[in-house]
Amino acid sequence: MKSPLTYLSQLSQVIGRPVCSLGEVVWSRVGACLAIRMLRGAGLRSSSALTHDVIRHVRKHKMAAAFRRVWSNGRVFSQSCRRFSTGRGLLPGPRPLPFLLVTGGGYLGYKQYQKWGQGEDGAPPPVATPTQVALYRSFPTRLLSRAWGRLNGVELPTWLRKPIYSLYIWTFGVNMQEAAVEDLHHYRNLGEFFRRRLKPAVRPLCASSCLTSPADGRILHFGRVKNSEVEQVKGVTYSLEHFLGPQKRRCKDSSSSSSFRDDLLSSPDSDLFHVVIYLAPGDYHCFHSPTDWRVELRRHFPGSLMSVNPGVARWIKELFCLNERVVLTGQWQQGFFSLTAVGATNVGSIRIYFDQELQTNTPRYSKGSFHDHSYIADQTVKFAGEGGVALQKGESVGEFNLGSTIVLLFEAPKDFSFNLQPGQRIRVGEGLGSL
Incomplete structure (x- = not known):
């Protein structure tokens, strides 16, 4: 029976990466599934033997140290076996990953509130009491709106414009075919994208x-x-x-x-x-x-x-x-x-x-x-x-x-x-x- 390390070496040859950097692959979903299937195919039944061999392999090639270096750098993450970096000094404000998380969470909350607004049986919800209205009005919505206005004016890096705008287009169903400029890289910030002009012929007057x-x-x-x-x-x-x-x-x-x-x-x-x-x-x-x-x-x-x-x-x-x-x-x-x-x-x-x-x-x-x-x-x-x-x-x-x-x-x-x-x-x- 072949050693599991032999299968790991074969896996690295298929992927085209050295054995010592397989930690980045194994920790991804694709690499993990491939490794588990190949190890099971080798006929391994003893969890202690598998653990002993893997730990010895990790220590030998110092993969643990590589993991610490990867995870200590908050600007690098792995997705589908490829690394993505926001770089240094490109954005003065929030980084892309938190921005995407906040946007996605806001969209889910928006959809949930729409569902609640219709009522469970389709009837409108009861009208808010004066206390509820006063509590809502006490929220700093004006301050948040001014902050949002400033964020809209922050110029985005060219490489980040398409993914950010594409997420917005997908979330809210924007029809960019009607826009006078369809190229997403043209819009320097969110404000310009929100205020995009339309083609003259797409809105005829009745x-x-x-x-x-x-x-x-x-x-x-x-x-x-x-x-x-x-x-x-x-x-x-x-x-x-x-x-x-x-x-x-x-x-x-x-x-x-x-x-x-x-x-x-x-x-x-x-x-x-x-x-x-x-x-x-x-x-x-x-x-x-x-x-x-x-x-x-x-x-x-x-x-x-x-x-x-x-x-x-x-x-x-x-x-x-x-x-x-x-x-x-x-x-x-x-x-x-x-x-x-x-x-x-x-x-x-x-x-x-x-x-x-x-x-x-x-x-x-x-x-x-x-x-x-x-x-x-x-x-x-x-x-x-x-x-x-x-x-x-x-x-x-x-x-x-x-x-x-x-x-x-x-x-x-x-x-x-x-x-x-x-x-x-x-x-x-x-x-x-x-x-």
């Missing part, structure tokens, strides 16, 4: 619809606004006045006792409608003008940065009123119109292209405060005229750093009808409804 989708995402809710309450998801509402803030009365015929909703309408023959679109992390992160309209006012509400995931939206009432948001209000052909970009965890940065003065997620703010900026005859804002900033349907308006939510509130004739279904996927330029 010419037959007076109102188109401003973003890629999923329809959370839509319909008429009743009793000055808006549904963020089915069965969970928020106050229209708290969401938009004080507004001037637009209808001359409205009485002093009229509701906040009625004060927004310019005609008694009109009604107020809303659409809520959720942008997932894998969606296109820019938002566009849904129609031809004129922006008169920007109102910035500093606030919390809680998640706007549909599961959280079902759980926390008035979530959109608590989170930081940027409200653009103005006029379109039917009267009042507003587009609101709602911030979320890791989405503290909301950018409006024509407003360079806007700064979101600042370290300090007063609770319940808001900051107004009028675009009417504003010389500091590009494209601003006497009536505000004129936007064309499909024109780029702004961007998020990650997924978030867009809320449209608009006046339209009472016979306006939506061409939507709850929960449906929608893309920029697709029709929302018709007159």
